[in-house]
Amino acid sequence: MHLPLxxxxxxxxxxxxxxxxxxxxxxxxxxxxxxxxxxGFTGIVNFGAAGFMAVGAYSMAILTLKTxxxxxxxxxxSMLITIGFGFLLGLPSLRLRADxxxxxxxxxxxxxxxxxxxxxxxxxxxxxxxxxxxxCFDDQWRDVSDKIVGWLQDLGWSNPDQLVPLLxxxxxxxxxxxxxxxxxxxxxxxxxxxxxxxxxxxxxxLGKNAFSYKLQSLSISAAIGAIAGWFLALDLATLHPLDxxxxxxxxxxxxxxxxxxxxxxxxxxxxxxxWVIVEGTRFLELGISEVRLAAIRFAIAGLILxxxxxxxxxxxxxxxDEMVLGE
Amino acid sequence: xxAGALASGHERxxxxxxxxxxxxxxxxxxxxVLAVIVLxxxxxxxxxxxxxxxxxxxxxxxxxxxxxxxxxLVYGILRLVNFAQGDFLTFGAYMAYLVNVTWGLPxxxxxxxxxxxxxxxxxxxxxxxxxxxxxxxxxxxQLLLISIGLAFVIRAFxxxxxxxxxxxxxxxxxxxxxxxxxxIGRTQLIVIVIGFVVLIxxxxxxxxxxxxxxMRALSDDIELAETAGIDTxxxxxxxxxxxxxLAGLAGVLxxxxxxxxxxxxxxxxxxxxxxxxxxxxxDPFGAxxxxxxxxxxxxxxxxxxxxxxxxxxxFAALIIALIIRPQGIFGKARAL
Numbered sequence: 001m002h003l004p005l006x007x008x009x010x011x012x013x014x015x016x017x018x019x020x021x022x023x024x025x026x027x028x029x030x031x032x033x034x035x036x037x038x039x040g041f042t043g044i045v046n047f048g049a050a051g052f053m054a055v056g057a058y059s060m061a062i063l064t065l066k067t068x069x070x071x072x073x074x075x076x077x078s079m080l081i082t083i084g085f086g087f088l089l090g091l092p093s094l095r096l097r098a099d100x101x102x103x104x105x106x107x108x109x110x111x112x113x114x115x116x117x118x119x120x121x122x123x124x125x126x127x128x129x130x131x132x133x134x135x136c137f138d139d140q141w142r143d144v145s146d147k148i149v150g151w152l153q154d155l156g157w158s159n160p161d162q163l164v165p166l167l168x169x170x171x172x173x174x175x176x177x178x179x180x181x182x183x184x185x186x187x188x189x190x191x192x193x194x195x196x197x198x199x200x201x202x203x204x205x206l207g208k209n210a211f212s213y214k215l216q217s218l219s220i221s222a223a224i225g226a227i228a229g230w231f232l233a234l235d236l237a238t239l240h241p242l243d244x245x246x247x248x249x250x251x252x253x254x255x256x257x258x259x260x261x262x263x264x265x266x267x268x269x270x271x272x273x274x275w276v277i278v279e280g281t282r283f284l285e286l287g288i289s290e291v292r293l294a295a296i297r298f299a300i301a302g303l304i305l306x307x308x309x310x311x312x313x314x315x316x317x318x319x320x321d322e323m324v325l326g327e
Numbered sequence: 328x329x330a331g332a333l334a335s336g337h338e339r340x341x342x343x344x345x346x347x348x349x350x351x352x353x354x355x356x357x358x359x360v361l362a363v364i365v366l367x368x369x370x371x372x373x374x375x376x377x378x379x380x381x382x383x384x385x386x387x388x389x390x391x392x393x394x395x396x397x398x399x400l401v402y403g404i405l406r407l408v409n410f411a412q413g414d415f416l417t418f419g420a421y422m423a424y425l426v427n428v429t430w431g432l433p434x435x436x437x438x439x440x441x442x443x444x445x446x447x448x449x450x451x452x453x454x455x456x457x458x459x460x461x462x463x464x465x466x467x468x469q470l471l472l473i474s475i476g477l478a479f480v481i482r483a484f485x486x487x488x489x490x491x492x493x494x495x496x497x498x499x500x501x502x503x504x505x506x507x508x509x510x511i512g513r514t515q516l517i518v519i520v521i522g523f524v525v526l527i528x529x530x531x532x533x534x535x536x537x538x539x540x541x542m543r544a545l546s547d548d549i550e551l552a553e554t555a556g557i558d559t560x561x562x563x564x565x566x567x568x569x570x571x572x573l574a575g576l577a578g579v580l581x582x583x584x585x586x587x588x589x590x591x592x593x594x595x596x597x598x599x600x601x602x603x604x605x606x607x608x609x610d611p612f613g614a615x616x617x618x619x620x621x622x623x624x625x626x627x628x629x630x631x632x633x634x635x636x637x638x639x640x641x642f643a644a645l646i647i648a649l650i651i652r653p654q655g656i657f658g659k660a661r662a663l
Contacts, residue, residue, distance in 0.1 A: 045468065092650040099408045099467060103600050104649050107642040110597060114639040250475050257472060295486035302479025309473045310460065 019161045021279045022272070023235050026170035029271035030228040031252040033177055033264060034221030040261040041185060042217040043197035045098040047249050048089060049225055051109025054244035056082040056226025057233040058116055061129050061137040066122075071140035079226045085112075086222025087215065094214045106246055117241040130238040138234055163235070170231050177224060178264050185264070193217060254305045260318025269317060274304065361620065364627075372630050379509055380626045386515050386584055388622020389522025393577035394595060395602035395614035396529055397449075397570025403546030403609025404566055405457065406467055410474040412574060413596030414481040417589060419445040419575025420496075420582035421485050427497050434498060438521075438579050445575030449567040452477065458560070478593065486589040494587045496579070518580045525576060526615055533611050542566055546609045598625070598638075601645035 031049050038044040059081045063074035093104045116123045123129055130136055148165035184190050195203040196210045203210045233239050251274070259270025278297050286293070308315060368377045398412045422444040423437035456477070460470060502513040533539035541562045544552040553559050578592055585591070602621050606613025621641060628640045 039468075093646075096649065099471070100604075100649055102408065102471065103597075103604065104646050107597055107601075107645045111639055111642045111646070114636075114642070118633075118635045118639070250479070253472060253475070289490070291490045292487050295483040298486065299480050299483035302476040302483065305476030305479070306456075306473050309465075309469050309476070310456070313465075313469055 015161055017279070017282075019163045019167050021275045023163060023167050023170055023231070024279070025271040025275040026167070026174050027228050027231045027235065028252055028255055028275065029174050029268050030170075030177060030224055030231070031248070032255040032259070032267045032271060033174075033181060034224035034228075035252055035256050036259075036261070036264055036267050037181060037193075037224075038217055038221050039256065040263070041190070041197060042193045042214055043098075043200075044094065044214055044217060045102045046105050046218060046221060047102045047246070047253075048086075048105035048109040049221070049252050050244045050246055050248040051089075051105075051112040052082055052086060052222045052225025053229030053232060053248065054109070054112045054116055054241075055085045055222075055229070057229030057239055057244075058123055058129070060226075060230055061233060061239050062122060064137045065129070065132045065135065071137065075230065078230075079223050082222045082226035082229075083219045086219045086225075090215045090218040094211060094218065106249070109244070109246060109249065113241050113244050116239075116244065123239070123241075126241065128238045128240040137239075138237060141234055166231070166234055173227060173231075174268060177227070178268065181264050189213075250305075251301060254301055254308075257308050257313070257315050258304060260315025262319060263315070263317050266315060266317030270315070273316075274301075277304070357616075357620070361623075368627060368630065375508060376630055377627065378507075380630055381623060382509065382511050382515070382519070384623035384626035385619070386519045386522065386580075386622070387626060388619035389519060389526065390577045390581045390595065390618075391598055391602045391622050392526055392615045392618025393522060393573045393580070394599040395606065395618045396526075396611050397566075397573045398599055399603045399606065399609055399614040400542055400546055400566050400611055401570050402603065404542070404549060404563060405461070406470070407457065407474065408467070408471045410471065410596065411452075411477040411481060412570075412599065413592040413594070414478045414485075415445050415449065415571060415574035415592065416578030416581065416595055417485055417587075417592030418448060418481055419578035420587050420592070421489055422575070423579040423582065424489070424494060424496060424587060428494070431497075434496060434579075434583070437496070438576065441579045442572040442575040445578070446568045446571035448481075449571030449574075450564060453564060453567045458563075482589050482593065489587075489589070491589055496583050496587070498583050512584070515584050518584050521576075522580055525573070529573065530612060530615060538562070538565055542569070543611065546611070594638075597645065598641045601641060601648065604645060605648050 031053065034052070035046060035049055038046040056078050059078035060071075060074050063069045063077055064071050067074075069077070089105065089108050093101055093108075096104060117125055119125070120127075130138075136142075145162075145165040148168065149160055149162070152160045152164065185193075192203065192208050192213055195206070195208065196213050200210045203213075229244075232243060236243060255270040255274045256267060257270075258274055259266030259268070278301055281293060281297050281300065284293070284296075286296075365377065394412060394416055397415075398409060401407055401409050401412075419441040423434070423441035425437075426432050426440045427434050427437035456473065457470075460473065465473075498514045500512065500514060503510050504513050504516050533543060541552070541557050542565070544555070544557060545559060545562055545566070549559060552562075577595075581591065581595065598621060599618070602618035603614050604617070605621060606615070606617030621644065624644060625637045625641045628637050632640065
């Protein structure tokens, strides 16, 4: 007899599934770490994260494919470009109040995506951007990736998934960025950020340039967004405008509030929990089409946001006394 | 040297006078600027092209304006940035699709059902989520993120039932009407007429009826309105009915001139936000005007820039408007 709602547990041992889910979780953990710095520690309502990722990823790929720069050289340059973008976005908009800032940043990220879609000569438009003749943007990464696969085989892992090297690099980066942010939060700089979040006027009255601190916070988040953008491009092996829709930012916010505000490590847990739940639906044997399954995944992401905000606004690991989305 | 200082001093007073004249009458300035833009365009591209693209702008603007009125009232009254408003449009359009295409009934019935069901959806959400959340004194960000979650759930519902296929309402897309040398699709003309009739009725309702005045009073200052003896939770319910029905209508009209897919409403959300912001948040008359102006500007931009960029122009206008004049082009400066 066939149960209408049977869950196959094969996925627990499916390394392909775990590799894919954990790479996604790592990429989104990076995005959400940037948002945590903005939202959780500085009080900036940044909805432009997908735009930062797009600027970082597209400038990396365009530099590699169209200027003859190596992949490695294009990374720092594309990060600087993204920081510049974040800086220019923040300069006029960070004085706006929270709801206006949310709309401006989401509109800016949509402008970036629409430029990626329409400036076809540069970005490939809806065809996507991956190779130019025999040269692909990720050639040099693939060489390194193959080398890492070789090492893993030497260590006795007989047949690792092609994406395992990316998984390792992504999570190594996530850990380094998290440690860096946690450390920065303990410095006087980090304490000023929190002061700005709690009471901007008071921080200003104490002689701190609140605006400058907010701009720094947004720029750092842009830099982290660029890294997330590179990893997403390497994971998908292509760049497509649809991969940088506002929904990416919304998912990152779901992860942020799931993990809890003002807690960097919570974001990492939130990212893994979110993607295991959302991608785990692939193994629900409901006997329905892929489009409907996608709709269910969508609804689950929405319900996570609603339920957390209604019943536990401090998130799973947030500190209620430090930061709640009240007021 | 003395003469130079004198000249610059004279200049400053002149600029100051112009600035103060502009400060007093933002609506007048907006109209004058728009008129100048139209004259420049007519001079550059000829009356025919400007009028022809203007017609497209009016139908687009009607959709924006209808979506924006409800959004701005809800925003003004509840401090709720409702990201689910775009998906209200989607929901209304698919309800009309159900009646008009699946059941094969006339589109007029489809419009009525689309409006009624979207209003019902909006009221249900008020009772299930927004009212209890207000009782909990939830913050702006909390409400904003809930509305994003709701947008996902509504979109998921539509996608689950109707899949991601592109669908069309049963309207005549080939018939055209000619007048003054201009050509317009019959459906598009009907959309413009319905849109503007409803927009004018909405404006009159807000201006003249007691309910309309109460809505505006709440949007202005909800605590003051409550002190004045207005039954606020009742007015809020009516506001949701109003916002839902107009959003449903906007969705059906947009679906009639273009097509339906589960994300089309969300894609209209940002231009609708732009209309709200242009008109000044919480000001329904501003939102009506803002929607029309934005629709016209976006379509007129195609005279000068490739049409694929027109959505980008709309977003850029939103960003610039928010940064330069966050109280809106028609709005009066309030403590924001």
